[in-house]
Amino acid sequence: MVHKQEKMLSIKDLKAEIEGKKILNGLSLEVKAGEVHAIMGPNGAGKSTLSSVLAGRAEYEVTGGTVTYEGKNLLDMSPEDRAREGLFLAFQYPIEIPGVSTTNFLKTAVNEKRKYLGLDPMEATDFLKMMREKMDYVEMDKSLISRSLNEGFSGGEKKRSEVFQMAMLEPKLCIMDETDSGLDIDALRLVSNGVNKLRNKDNAFLVITHYQRLLDYIVPDFVHVLYKGRIVKSGDKELAKELEVKGYDWIKQEVEANS
Amino acid sequence: MSDTQEVDIIDQVVSQEYKYGFSTDIEMETAPMGLSEDIVRFISSKKNEPEWMLEWRLKAYRYWLTLEEPNWQNFKLKPINYQDIIYYAAPKERIKLDSLDQVDPELLKTFEKLGISLSEQKRLSGVAVDAVFDSVSIATTFKDQLYEKGVIFCAISEALHEHPELVKKYIGSVVPYTDNYFSALNAAVFSDGSFVYIPKGVRCPMELSTYFRINAENTGQFERTLIIADDNSYVSYLEGCTAPMRDENQLHAAVVELIAMEKAEIKYSTVQNWYPGDKDGKGGIYNFVTKRGSCEGAYSKISWTQVETGSAITWKYPSCILKGDYSTGEFFSVAVTNNRQIADTGTKMIHIGKHTKSRIVSKGISAGKSHNSYRGLVKVNKRAENARNHTQCDSMLIGDRSGAHTFPYIEINNKTAQVEHEASTSKIGEDQIFYCNQRGIGTEEAVGLIVNGFCKEVLNQLPMEFAVEAQKLLAVSLEGSVG
Secondary structure, three states: OOOOOOEEEEEEEEEEEEOOEEEEEEEEEEEEOOOEEEEEOOOOOOHHHHHHHHHOOOOEEEEEEEEEEOOEEHHHOOHHHHHHOOEEEEOOOOOOEEEEEHHHHHHHHHHHHHHHOOOOOOOHHHHHHHHHHHHHHHOOOHHHHOOEEOOOOOHHHHHHHHHHHHHHHOOOEEEEEOOOOOOOHHHHHHHHHHHHHHOOOOOEEEEEOOOOOHHHHOOOOEEEEEEOOEEEEEEOHHHHHHHHHHOOHHHHHHHHHHO | OOHHHHHHHHHHOOOOOOOOOOOOOOOEEEOOOOOOHHHHHHHHHHOOOOHHHHHHHHHHHHHHHOOOOOOOOOOOOOOOOHHHOEOOEEEOOOOOOOOHHHOOHHHHHHHHHOOOOOOOOOOOOOEEEEEEEOOEEEEEOOHHHHHHOOOEEEEHHHHHHHOHHHHHHHOOOOOOOOOOHHHHHHHHHOOOOEEEEEOOOOEOOOEEEEEEEOOOOOEOEOOEEEEEEOOOOEEEEEEEEEOOOOOOEEEEEEEEEEEEOOOOEEEEEEEEOOOOOOOOOOOEEEEEEEEEEEEOOOOOEEEEEEEEOOOOEEEEOOEEEEOOOOOEEEEEEEEEEOOOOEEEEEEEEEEOOOOOEEEEEEEEEEOOOOEEEEEEEEEEOOOOOOOEEEEEEEEEEOOOOOEEEEEEEEEEOOOOOEEEEEEEEEEOOHHHHHHHHHOOOOHHHHHHHHHHHHHHHHHOOOOHHHHHHHHHHHHHHOOOOOO
16 A cells, blocks of 8 residues: 655745845745645745745755655756646746647647656547646637737736646646736636636645735635745634735734744 | 856757768769869760760859859858869669669668658658769659659659750759859759659649768769749659768759749758758758749749758758749748858849749747858849738847848839838747746757747648658757757
8 A cells, every 4th residue: 555645745944045135044834635725925025936946947046945745855856857746837927939839838748747657648639628628627718729828818818828737737736826916806716716626635736826815716725924935924714814904014023023 | 047057958968969970881983083174074974964965064164163152151161172072973883773673772771761762662652752862863753653644753864865855945044054153063063963844734743852862971962953844733842861970071062943834833842951060060061052943934933941950051042033924932941050050041032023922931040159141132123013022030049159140132123012021039038948847848848849839830831741850850950959
């Protein structure tokens, strides 16, 4: 009987900097399968740095701490291997790739993952069937997927495209980097519905957001506040509501008082 | 990205060997090294040519002697010692026969290894192949079946015997030996190449292609191709080429002439993969080619599609002379340079008739320490009423040590002309690569994906069988280029 890893993601005392500037200063976090964790915090707290470091962006230098993902040392893995092991980052600013259609892009990604797992590439007809199914999750427009990836997409369409890709790649750990930024209520609802359809007991979500509003739709199990590169407070979804009312100042004052 | 990280990425990538770099061990008959009137006579007699052909060669040779190598190009050319080249090399015991049974099995094996099947059972149906090995054509598939439809597809050396009137009428009519230094040289010493004639009203039932393979050392290859499409006919022709890896540069100075009569269409595609030299720029083929098409008849059309990934230096300007009213010229090009390769390529569209149209789509990709120049001319003559041109010239830079240059020449002598030129320069962004990485796509594949997207418009012009090969070729030629 294979012992299933209890903790999917275990971050211990993570320190990271970019161009000599220290951003993460001893961040610790544990995520189990089936959980949704929200990471909130004021600007400059290190939210985007956290997602970049987990995804493996080379510009960030890890200067201390460990990150264990499914029992493996995540920091030792290349960005593409992290992805193939089931780590997915929904970008805050999804990039455009002219000349490469969404369909072609996803077919390549899906088959790379299958190759990594020792599987044959997916049959074209099966792939198209899967695409049609998953497009429904975010009510993705058919016309968008044959166009160049993200080219000419509105902000909302780009975020929906991220969740559509998430649906296609079936990742285990989904990091959503301020997915709600720039979205109106309707887009927000569509994106959240998509995410909620994907939630199950085997995957986990790290929802990074500045505002509480998204968390009305994607209800978290845990809420953490990131400030000056560390998690300074954790709670349940009520904490998010408290932040909505009081803002971040009271957290900052608490931290200053205790240091 | 820091320098050490960049170097790490480059180190991690293993550069794939030029897989066509092998050479074939086979008994060859060669001319003595060097160039002289005697050599010209030698070549002509080896091919048993008619007197008028020898005369033409000699005139060209004598003219060549009066010329100097050009020096306007955007690259430095090491002086070529023309006496250090062998101008004729052919497999010994070669007898051109109808049956492939009598072709040296080593040669058949060579072409098999290159993916060109000459044997009956395994050949690509729907594609007729003329296989040229060094200075001679060794086989032409489907020749008889095509001849039944009136289509002549054979080696030019054979055409000189079987259809001399046709050759005499058209050879040198589009690219006279006086045209330039290398066309004069070619006219004097041209070896072999393909001759195609499509009769009136015939749509050629299959793709025609010639595969050029340089093998012998210290030789130059000077092939000559002549394609004539008579009224209302259509032909799609593809040219492929490879050569062994050698330390010395080898010269490939070819001439291609296309003639399209009234309402005829010629589609000419090239997938060029000559040995590019090693990563320090040692060795590699000099690909100096003069290609020109004449739209003689009204409503005629000539399209050039090229995917140039090889050669140490690529220097060519496939062009269209739009004589016929309502004629159309097209040029689609992807030119890739990596390591220390150089490309100075483009096209000339000369609008002479009325209501003529031309379209240019040029995609240049420079990686490594290479330099890629687009040089194009759009010329509208005084009496060319209502001429239309659209030019799209896009450059993509990979890494930060390569160069992309553009030299557009526009000469308009008629005020009803409409000429548009769009240009863009882009870089493969680290953000794009990281996005692909984060979706599980490795960096090499990501570059391949992005480059193919960039070149899609041109690749779509290739006959389907070759589009796939071209895509793979693009990915391979850019291996190890990202940093």
